[in-house]
Amino acid sequence: MAATALESKQYIPRRVVLYVPGSDERKLRKIPTIGADCVVMDCEDGVALSKKEAARSMIHTILQSQEIDFTGKDCSVRFNSVQSGLCEADMQEILSAKFLPSTVHLPKVDSVEHLEWFADKLKLALKDHKDAAKLRLIIFTESAESLLSLPEICRRGVELSRDAPFELDGIVFGSDDYCADIDLGGLKIQSEEGAGMGFTGKQVIHPSQVPVVYAAFSPHPDKVEWAAALVQAFQQYQTEGKGAFTFRGQMIDMPLLLQARNILQIVSHTIR
Numbered sequence: 001m002a003a004t005a006l007e008s009k010q011y012i013p014r015r016v017v018l019y020v021p022g023s024d025e026r027k028l029r030k031i032p033t034i035g036a037d038c039v040v041m042d043c044e045d046g047v048a049l050s051k052k053e054a055a056r057s058m059i060h061t062i063l064q065s066q067e068i069d070f071t072g073k074d075c076s077v078r079f080n081s082v083q084s085g086l087c088e089a090d091m092q093e094i095l096s097a098k099f100l101p102s103t104v105h106l107p108k109v110d111s112v113e114h115l116e117w118f119a120d121k122l123k124l125a126l127k128d129h130k131d132a133a134k135l136r137l138i139i140f141t142e143s144a145e146s147l148l149s150l151p152e153i154c155r156r157g158v159e160l161s162r163d164a165p166f167e168l169d170g171i172v173f174g175s176d177d178y179c180a181d182i183d184l185g186g187l188k189i190q191s192e193e194g195a196g197m198g199f200t201g202k203q204v205i206h207p208s209q210v211p212v213v214y215a216a217f218s219p220h221p222d223k224v225e226w227a228a229a230l231v232q233a234f235q236q237y238q239t240e241g242k243g244a245f246t247f248r249g250q251m252i253d254m255p256l257l258l259q260a261r262n263i264l265q266i267v268s269h270t271i272r
Contacts (some may be wrong), residue, residue, distance in 0.1 A: 095129070
């Protein structure tokens with residue numbers, strides 16, 4: 001089996017995605033102690049309109065100095081939406097920092113035009129980071145319009161990824177059904193249902209929700225054992241110079257191998 005671009009792309013687990021208001025320094029300082037795969041410094045819903053400037057300034061400072069430890073976490077930033085009129089200012093200030101986040105989130109992507117606008121503005125915002133790796137982009141579908149346009153948006157996102165300084169890495173179906181005091185039993189049921197439908201993670205808005213969601217989107221021990229054995233068998237067959245092979249009665253192809261590797265990446269992912 002020949003190596004491919006898909007195979008070489010590192011998988012980033014995002015079982016739990018926690019938003020921290022970019023304007024709240026006290027909460028930002030707690031990031032190293034939060035056990036979430038993906039911590040998002042937020043400029044959007046978590047920040048009052050009067051605090052938008054403070055949020056982007058604070059996030060810029062954190063990225064510039066690297067004074068907050070994101071070890072074991074996807075360092076992310078959520079901008080305001082294109083239609084808010086605030087997105088360009090967010091991008092210009094935050095992405096002018098010496099160090100960049102790994103991932104950026106763009107909410108309320110209702111059309112292909114929103115994505116194209118973002119791609120153009122991102123190139124300008126990253127003019128001083130010409131040698132930087134592509135940012136991973138997560139887009140949000142949060143309206144009936146965006147759901148109807150989702151296939152076109154996804155196709156265009158992949159096309160833009162070829163030349164734009166981002167790589168489309170995920171889609172969030174936004175919902176505001178949750179509040180800070182959400183019943184954890186209901187959250188557990190909904191998380192497990194989401195995992196069963198093929199989703200890989202869930203957004204949370206309070207640290208108390210992290211363990212429940214984390215457990216629901218973590219692989220079962222049986223799945224971990226299967227993944228480890230499959231990868232070991234693949235490595236053995238590669239050493240022997242063999243190509244396709246059968247594992248536990250199933251013909252193994254590259255997608256299954258990548259699935260196994262992603263499972264092992266999740267369980268080896270260190271969260272502090």
